[in-house]
Amino acid sequence: MTESPRSGTEWWRTAVIYQIYPRSFADTSGDGIGDLRGVTEHLDDLAALGVDALWLSPFQTSPQKDAGYDVADYCDVDPIFGTLADFDEMLAGAHARGIRIIVDLVPNHSSDQHAWFQQALAAAPGSRERARYMFRDGRGDDGSVPPNNWESVFGGPAWSRITEADGTAGQWYLHLFDASQPDFDWSNPEVQEMFRGVLRFWLDRGVDGFRVDVAHGLVKADGLPDYTPPEDAASMGGEEADVPYWGQPGVHEIWRDWRRVMEEYDGDRALCAEAWMPGPDITALWVRSDEMHQAFNFPYLETAWRAADLREVITDSLRAFGGVGAPATWVLSNHDVVRHASRLALTAENPQGAGIGPKSKGKPDPVVGLRRARAATTLMFALPGSAYVYQGEELGLPEVIDLPDEARQDPTWFRTGGERYGRDGCRVPIPWVSDAPAYGFSPEGASWLPQPAEFAGFARDVQEDDPDSTLWLYRTLLAERRERALGAGELEWLDGFGDDVVAFRNGGLTVVANTGTDAVTLPSGVVVAQSGPLAGDTLPADTAVWLADA
Numbered sequence: 001m002t003e004s005p006r007s008g009t010e011w012w013r014t015a016v017i018y019q020i021y022p023r024s025f026a027d028t029s030g031d032g033i034g035d036l037r038g039v040t041e042h043l044d045d046l047a048a049l050g051v052d053a054l055w056l057s058p059f060q061t062s063p064q065k066d067a068g069y070d071v072a073d074y075c076d077v078d079p080i081f082g083t084l085a086d087f088d089e090m091l092a093g094a095h096a097r098g099i100r101i102i103v104d105l106v107p108n109h110s111s112d113q114h115a116w117f118q119q120a121l122a123a124a125p126g127s128r129e130r131a132r133y134m135f136r137d138g139r140g141d142d143g144s145v146p147p148n149n150w151e152s153v154f155g156g157p158a159w160s161r162i163t164e165a166d167g168t169a170g171q172w173y174l175h176l177f178d179a180s181q182p183d184f185d186w187s188n189p190e191v192q193e194m195f196r197g198v199l200r201f202w203l204d205r206g207v208d209g210f211r212v213d214v215a216h217g218l219v220k221a222d223g224l225p226d227y228t229p230p231e232d233a234a235s236m237g238g239e240e241a242d243v244p245y246w247g248q249p250g251v252h253e254i255w256r257d258w259r260r261v262m263e264e265y266d267g268d269r270a271l272c273a274e275a276w277m278p279g280p281d282i283t284a285l286w287v288r289s290d291e292m293h294q295a296f297n298f299p300y301l302e303t304a305w306r307a308a309d310l311r312e313v314i315t316d317s318l319r320a321f322g323g324v325g326a327p328a329t330w331v332l333s334n335h336d337v338v339r340h341a342s343r344l345a346l347t348a349e350n351p352q353g354a355g356i357g358p359k360s361k362g363k364p365d366p367v368v369g370l371r372r373a374r375a376a377t378t379l380m381f382a383l384p385g386s387a388y389v390y391q392g393e394e395l396g397l398p399e400v401i402d403l404p405d406e407a408r409q410d411p412t413w414f415r416t417g418g419e420r421y422g423r424d425g426c427r428v429p430i431p432w433v434s435d436a437p438a439y440g441f442s443p444e445g446a447s448w449l450p451q452p453a454e455f456a457g458f459a460r461d462v463q464e465d466d467p468d469s470t471l472w473l474y475r476t477l478l479a480e481r482r483e484r485a486l487g488a489g490e491l492e493w494l495d496g497f498g499d500d501v502v503a504f505r506n507g508g509l510t511v512v513a514n515t516g517t518d519a520v521t522l523p524s525g526v527v528v529a530q531s532g533p534l535a536g537d538t539l540p541a542d543t544a545v546w547l548a549d550a
């Protein structure tokens, strides 16, 4: 076990946390899939970027049916990512640089290759082995109708029928996601105890916290009543209230229990909830003082590039999270949504999880998208609280739209028969070196998803030499944010800039973001950071600036 960088500081209240999607970050083995050694090799780059912590998407043993969110062994590293020794080395290297490590935990479901699920398949209905998952008899005379009408987040039914050991058609099991991801039954004390052990396993190794997958989904309503989501609903939830599998009150007991485990350990270990719920007030229930420490602010991520909407969600977030004593968090991209350099310029509705591809309507203008993304990020890093960065956004990477059908791997694509493209477009391995094989991602040029030629222009080495690059912008923003302690600051709204402008004070800075089409006149001040060129003393459309008092 290694020492955490700083103890007792409640670091998670203000931290900038960088999400590593390990399979697409950096590959040292040459198989075209990133690995933990790739992370270790780039720790200096991450330190130079100025982030406080890394969250790693799952690297535990998994058949990779949902890119690692289908875990077969919670306490080991999948060989494609390396070994536990590689993990320890990465953790020690990060801590030596003052960077904390957050591990992704997936408690709603396991892989169907998990020993418990294999035992459940071999055991009889009603057995202790079956009781760890959600097995039910089917409806109809012969049990051939699923127990209810729920649909999987990835499309198709949320139930699959098994063949019993004697060869007869048997019970059904629930999987809110892919059929290879059976849901645990969280009312079962054995499941609860297993996960306490998983938490302790990683805490004992020295991790600083957990990002908790589907933290709104573990408890299902009694009786499993039928439910039909509205058409075009976001796949992970977040818009509808009263869904029998999202946000059931019982989940909060689980987080209180986990909080107690976290408090057995020193060093301010943190829990962060992935809970897609409607609005900041409901999301804040996950971060009451005896539950988790942070929850992703998906209402913020889902807000359009419109000043009035942004002012409202920021106000509501600060009030709601502050009201329970938790930090507000801010996030614009992750591995489940269209990258914000593309999303902010979409001209058609695009529910979360649908993705964009060659035949999508309302495809984004890349120039507008990048301009808005840079402005949105400049605005975000000035906000008090904690912020998340998804690997590649510091390069301004767009969503990869033109992936060939045969390259796609997201279960969403398969389970909807290609109707929804899914999330592969934001998961393409990132470019490090413009003229190297796989743009420096993998030594021999392999890449589990094909990288587009345009990635050469986004490569990190090209941006290193360009003070106007997105990489320089991120570094400047993060350095100034830290220097001026903006994460611990107080936001004070400024009026008088017009409807299309978001303007506020924090940490002695005036922050102005223009979401409209006309330039707006800026107050006097010294430019500390700007997302794009200014025009004299005016702020052009889709641009944001930080001004220090003159």
Ligand code: NOJ
Residues within 6 Å of the ligand: 066, 069, 070, 106, 177, 213, 214, 274, 335, 336
């Ligand atoms: C949320 C994760 O972020 C997503 O990538 C995954 O597919 C689902 N949970 C299921 O684990």
